[in-house]
Structures are given as C-alpha cells and as structure tokens.
Amino acid sequence: RGGANGLVVITSSEKNRFIRITARNNESLGIYVIGSSHNNEFSQCVVAQNTNYAVRVHSSTNVSWQNCVFWNPSGLFVDSGADTTVSNSVLRASGGPVFYPNNTGKVTGDYNVIYLEGGAAAFNNDGTVFPDLASVQQGLNQQWHSSVFDPQLANPTNFDFHALSQTGRYVTGVGWTNDAVTSGTIDMGFPLAAYANEPTPNGNRLNVGL
Numbered sequence: 001r002g003g004a005n006g007l008v009v010i011t012s013s014e015k016n017r018f019i020r021i022t023a024r025n026n027e028s029l030g031i032y033v034i035g036s037s038h039n040n041e042f043s044q045c046v047v048a049q050n051t052n053y054a055v056r057v058h059s060s061t062n063v064s065w066q067n068c069v070f071w072n073p074s075g076l077f078v079d080s081g082a083d084t085t086v087s088n089s090v091l092r093a094s095g096g097p098v099f100y101p102n103n104t105g106k107v108t109g110d111y112n113v114i115y116l117e118g119g120a121a122a123f124n125n126d127g128t129v130f131p132d133l134a135s136v137q138q139g140l141n142q143q144w145h146s147s148v149f150d151p152q153l154a155n156p157t158n159f160d161f162h163a164l165s166q167t168g169r170y171v172t173g174v175g176w177t178n179d180a181v182t183s184g185t186i187d188m189g190f191p192l193a194a195y196a197n198e199p200t201p202n203g204n205r206l207n208v209g210l
Contacts, residue, residue: 001025008051009033009060017041022191024048026158032073035059035080043067044210046161049081053096054079057084064090065109067098067189069153069161069209070098074120078105085109088189090151090161090209093120100124111190112146112170113208122148152183162210167201185209 005195006023010018011034018041023030029046036058045068047054054072054146057063059080066197068089070076074096086109090112094117099107103126114133123130123140130136133148154160154169162169163183168176189195189206197206 005032006047007028007031009037010076011035011037013037017093017176018042018045018066020044020047022048025039026050028052029056030054030070031056033057033060033063033082035141038062039064040064045069046071046159046210048072048156048161050160055098057082062107067206067209071156071161073118075101076107078107079103080105082106083108088193088206088208089113090153091115092117092151092156094118095120097121097124097129102126106206108142108145110145111188111208112143113151113185113188114143114146114148115151117150132134147184147188149183149184152181153185163207170199181204 004027027133030050039062040141044067048071053074054070055076055080063084064085073151075098077100079102081104083106085132088111090113106202110199121131123136152164164179166182180186185208187203187205188208195206
C-alpha cells in the first residue's frame with residue numbers, strides 16, 4: 001500500500017496464481033496486469049481504496065478473479081484486447097463504473113454481488129454506459145446470476161471484508177462472534193463450486209467474496 005500501484009504483474013508473466021493478496025490505498029491502481037501476461041488467476045484477493053481503478057488488465061487474456069472483494073471508487077479497467085472474468089466476488093464502486101472494458105477489452109462473469117454508490121454505473125462498455133445490473137443483463141447478456149445489494153460486510157472502513165453472519169464469523173485476535181444480521185453473500189456462489197474449505201455449517205454452497 002501507499003505506492004503508485006499495489007501489485008504489478010510485469011509483461012509476459014504467465015500462468016501464475018495469486019491468493020489472498022491485499023492491494024489498498026495506492027496512488028493509482030490496486031493491481032496492474034501488464035501486456036501479454038496471459039492465463040493468470042487471482043483468488044480471495046482484496047483490492048480497496050486505491051485512487052484510480054481497482055484493477056487494470058492491459059493486453060492480457062484469460063485473467064480470472066474468483067472470490068475477491070473490490071471496494072474502490074472505480075472497478076476493473078480492461079483494455080487493448082485484454083479479457084478477464086470475475087465470478088463469486090463482491091464489487092463496490094462509488095462514482096466510477098464497476099466494469100470498464102475499453103478498446104476491444106472484454107469483461108464477463110457471474111454470481112457476483114455488485115454494490116453501486118455515488119452514481120456509479122455497473123458497466124461502461126467502451127463508452128456505452130449500462131447504469132444498472134438489469135441493463136447489463138439485457139444489453140450484454142451476462143451476469144444473470146449476479147445481484148445488486150449492500151453486501152453487509154464486517155467493517156469495510158477498517159478493511160475487514162468478511163461477511164456478517166448470525167451463525168458465526170471468525171475475528172482475528174478475538175475468536176468467533178455472532179452478528180445481528182446475515183449477509184446475502186453467504187451461500188450465493190456458483191452452486192457447483194467446491195465449498196469444502198468453508199467452516200461448517202457452510203450451507204453446502206460457496207459464499208461470494210472472502
């Protein structure tokens with residue numbers, strides 16, 4: 001944190017897996033995937049409160065994001081022929097678009113929770129704005145199992161992005177606690193995705209987000 005960009009995947013870095021990375025409070029981008037960095041996978045990552053976009057994927061294909069949290073003024077900027085997929089993730093934007101494919105960039109995904117604040121749009125497709133999820137579904141034929149709502153996370157102000165749960169939530173340094181409400185992100189992930197790493201009771205289904 002505190003740098004120009006949080007994580008930079010340098011040119012031609014291929015077939016990597018990035019797990020549980022936090023990129024926050026940087027002057028420009030949280031994560032920058034530079035040209036020809038194909039076939040990279042990000043899972044359980046947090047990208048939050050960076051000045052520019054949470055992520056830029058530039059001229060790199062098959063870049064995937066699973067069970068991540070993007071909590072940023074603007075979401076993912078995908079350009080110059082890049083393509084990326086985002087699934088089972090929480091995406092909050094406050095002003096800029098959640099997804100911004102530009103100059104033949106492409107973004108797809110499903111089973112996400114999208115949270116729009118401050119006039120943010122769900123999608124800016126190379127200058128064509130899709131303000132809400134319904135317009136994305138109808139106009140771009142994607143995100144059919146995604147939803148728009150406040151994800152009810154523990155404490156985003158202090159970068160705790162775990163879902164609230166009446167059944168129980170683990171707090172580092174404290175132990176287990178029970179919340180007054182349960183986040184809608186729980187048991188909302190792709191039904192056929194593996195969920196065995198989630199503590200029981202886990203609803204026999206993957207959560208969205210962390």
